[in-house]
Amino acid sequence: MTGREFTAFALAGEIDLNRLAGQLGIHRRYRWEEPLLLNPDTLTPITAEQGQGRQVYLYYFGGVVFIDCPDQVMADFAHRMGNTVEAFKTFSAGRYRETYSLRVEARREPVVANNYAIVPVYAPIFSDLIAFVIAKSVALERIEENVDTVLDEVEGLIALLDKGKVGIPDRRLAKLASTILNFKYRSISHVMILDKPDITWEDPASERLYLTMANQFELSQRYQEIKHKSDTLLDITEVFSSLSHARRAARLEWIIIILIFIEIVIYVFDIVRKGG
Known part of the structure; x- marks a missing residue:
């Protein structure tokens, strides 16, 4: 892996993750601080450790973070979610948006800048942390x-x-x-x-x-x-x-x-x- 691209949005309302999980056939309960991680193409649950493909994090406070997803995939996902989640019906790709990049470069010292981070070795937890921070950032922007x-x-x-x-x-x-x-x-x-x-x-x-x-x-x-x-x-x-x-x-x-x-x-x- 050479890197990952993150795009975060803030929705107008909350997301009831447990209700959404039930509608998607996911039989588990999500804690207050725990995101729902989905494959944006199939709407199936995944974990950060499962592959390096497209992913989307959903946070109960209305934060949505896409990883390695082109604009069309994000728009299609929002449209499909609009049928079950009220907050997605007013989804706008132009407002409350934050982008960030994670680069993996061996033999480099770790670097964290305003719009990118560099790590020598990739670990799935890095995606979790970056998604969480930029989801908070766009939510604060709306507030x-x-x-x-x-x-x-x-x-x-x-x-x-x-x-x-x-x-x-x-x-x-x-x-x-x-x-x-x-x-x-x-x-x-x-x-x-x-x-x-x-x-x-x-x-x-x-x-x-x-x-x-x-x-x-x-x-x-x-x-x-x-x-x-x-x-x-x-x-x-x-x-x-x-x-x-x-x-x-x-x-x-x-x-x-x-x-x-x-x-x-x-x-x-x-x-x-x-x-x-």
């Missing part, structure tokens, strides 16, 4: 774009507030808060940014490759940026919520004052009428 979209929306709300307009519906505020919390949940729990593969605890070479690649793709830094932006958005949402509650309380106070005034007017009217 980052969504966070920036919400930031733009909040910027518009701040502009309204600057003009003295604070009439933001509670339902919209609740939806914003839910979206922001979902960013934090997906980046920590779904994409597993803070988790390392089990093999890295046992194999120093695998750990070095994984940590070096994670550093190259700035996974930790990007997660911290998402966390910081999410915390800022939650703080802003809390301010809007406080203003909304204050506005509602003031409205209720005025309603009570008006009702008391009406009651006084009615009472005075009754006194005048009886006196007359």
Whole structure:
């Protein structure tokens, strides 16, 4: 083997791997962090050790990584998956895409760069680790774009507030808060940014490759940026919520004052009428 080519995509939603496995006739259960590895031509399960042909990794958080697959094979696979997996129905080969190369060159020192890695001897675990890292990277890219979209929306709300307009519906505020919390949940729990593969605890070479690649793709830094932006958005949402509650309380106070005034007017009217 002289090398392998990786192409990763981030889908719009999650993939229920156990449900998909059942539909494909695969009789086993997949753990939370375990990918489903398929032959993209036959849709049959394989392992990283089985041959060096085309492979596709499917991760529950919506990451899809093709190995040695031309564009047509990837498009055909996505089309076939669209019949059983909802997230594949909006598959786009142009967005949230990451490519990476693994080269095998004897008598060379290991090298890990931004878009390729060089190893003197190939081991199947290298494919697992590279696929896992770039799947995380494209998943983070989708989250980052969504966070920036919400930031733009909040910027518009701040502009309204600057003009003295604070009439933001509670339902919209609740939806914003839910979206922001979902960013934090997906980046920590779904994409597993803070988790390392089990093999890295046992194999120093695998750990070095994984940590070096994670550093190259700035996974930790990007997660911290998402966390910081999410915390800022939650703080802003809390301010809007406080203003909304204050506005509602003031409205209720005025309603009570008006009702008391009406009651006084009615009472005075009754006194005048009886006196007359």
